[in-house]
Amino acid sequence: MSSSRSKGSSKGSGSSSSKNGKSSQSTRQLIESLTTHRVNTLTELCRIERVAASCESEDDARAFQGPMTAAWAYYVSSNQMLSELRGLTPNYPFCGDILTYAQALVRSDPDSNRSWNLAWLCLVKIVEGNLVATYAMSEAARPEMWGETQPDEEQIQQLAACFEYEWNGAVQAMLQHWTVAPTWY
Incomplete structure (x- = not known):
């Protein structure tokens, strides 16, 4: 037995x-x-x-x-994240400067060690810092956006609103991949 x-x-x-x-x-x-x-x-x-x-x-x-x-x-550093953001923004390609600035914010934030996930941290910085609105306005005001045309303030604001709508949608679509924040605590 x-x-x-x-x-x-x-x-x-x-x-x-x-x-x-x-x-x-x-x-x-x-x-x-x-x-x-x-x-x-x-x-x-x-x-x-x-x-x-x-x-x-x-x-x-x-x-x-x-x-x-x-x-x-x-x-993030291989530009795959930027490529995917641009894939989500076919009408108004996502501004790479937003992601570059978000990375700098993450790297200078002592609380960034709360997560192993640089992409998520960057997306959170983009939202918390209202970076889309800031960059949408500066991009819309760039002369290269208008060619030979001299836009008035209303036209610049309309273009900025288009950027904002599409870029925010892309950021939110990416953030939906996490039902729980990927953090240590």
């Missing part, structure tokens, strides 16, 4: 170990896809981020931290 209990518990341990082995293998594969930048889109990074957040193994969760942080930083 004790012999069969041993086999039973050994069998249970074996399947648990096998399950953890698969989990760790899956974790290693996801981490490799992050470190090699095979995954560099908002949707895919968010999917992996959700997997990392739901890890049952503390070792697996810790293993994700550095690569996930680096992958989000690469997503």
